[in-house]
Amino acid sequence: MVAEANTPKNNCKCLSCELRNLVFTNLAEDDVRRVCESKEEFSYLKGEIIHSEGESIKYFKYLKNGLVKLFRVTPEGNEQIITITRPFEFVSNTNAFHEERYSYSLSALEDSIVCCVHIEFIKDLILRNGKFALNLISSYARTAEGIISLGLEIRKRNLAGRTAFVLLYFSNEIYHSRIFELPVSRKEIADLISMSSANVIRTFSEFRRDGIIRANGRNIEIIDINKLEVISRRG
Numbered sequence: 001m002v003a004e005a006n007t008p009k010n011n012c013k014c015l016s017c018e019l020r021n022l023v024f025t026n027l028a029e030d031d032v033r034r035v036c037e038s039k040e041e042f043s044y045l046k047g048e049i050i051h052s053e054g055e056s057i058k059y060f061k062y063l064k065n066g067l068v069k070l071f072r073v074t075p076e077g078n079e080q081i082i083t084i085t086r087p088f089e090f091v092s093n094t095n096a097f098h099e100e101r102y103s104y105s106l107s108a109l110e111d112s113i114v115c116c117v118h119i120e121f122i123k124d125l126i127l128r129n130g131k132f133a134l135n136l137i138s139s140y141a142r143t144a145e146g147i148i149s150l151g152l153e154i155r156k157r158n159l160a161g162r163t164a165f166v167l168l169y170f171s172n173e174i175y176h177s178r179i180f181e182l183p184v185s186r187k188e189i190a191d192l193i194s195m196s197s198a199n200v201i202r203t204f205s206e207f208r209r210d211g212i213i214r215a216n217g218r219n220i221e222i223i224d225i226n227k228l229e230v231i232s233r234r235g
Helices: 020-023 027-038 119-128 130-155 159-175 185-192 195-208 225-234
Strands: 040-044 049-051 061-064 068-073 080-086 105-108 113-120 180-183 213-216 219-222
Touching: 027 113, 061 119, 080 130, 080 185, 113 119, 119 130, 130 225, 159 180, 159 185, 159 195, 159 219, 159 225, 180 195, 185 195, 195 213
Parallel strands: none
Antiparallel strands: 040 113, 049 105, 061 113, 068 080, 068 105, 180 219, 213 219
16 A cells, blocks of 8 residues: 555644754745645555555655665565665655656555655755755765665674674664564565575574574564674674
8 A cells, every 4th residue: 555545644743843853944934834734644554565666756755653664676576675764764765856756665664654745845945945955965865874884784794793783773773672573574684684584593593592682473682782792793
């Protein structure tokens, strides 16, 4: 199900929204209100598709609540996960200003709320307000840097190091807790770190055997974070 098929909500709180501090800080109050009036919110259940590769780009989107994954499907039908997106990141808009269709698919890993503003309205703001345009470019640059950095950090590690790195990423960056429920399957982790599912499952088993983690399905508890950090660094 894509955004256009959902029933939008327009509970406007743009004047106090965190996004204003990230991107819209240089807009006049009238423009902020115009953003607010044109914005629509769409809710997605865990597992729902927000948009698919090849669909027309109609909206500038940002994640208000939840967790989503950006991915591409290979000709063989396999997923290539590019990154996992937290609230107030703009990964889904990477090609919004130079192409007419999405290059990647986006789906909800948790129940999520996506705020959408018509792309033509955002383009008009860019043309009229240089400071807004610079803020938006800076935000895009941070997002791109995050994607590149994540990919490089994963690729420079071996299997155990990659698995440890991903567990620490969820613990430190996503959930800020040593106890959490993985939002992705072992296969999706394998897609993210470019390893086989069998190898990821075996590595999880080794971490459990060594007392580094406690795992029950997707429920994870990091028991020895120091050992996990060492494996991640040395991997």
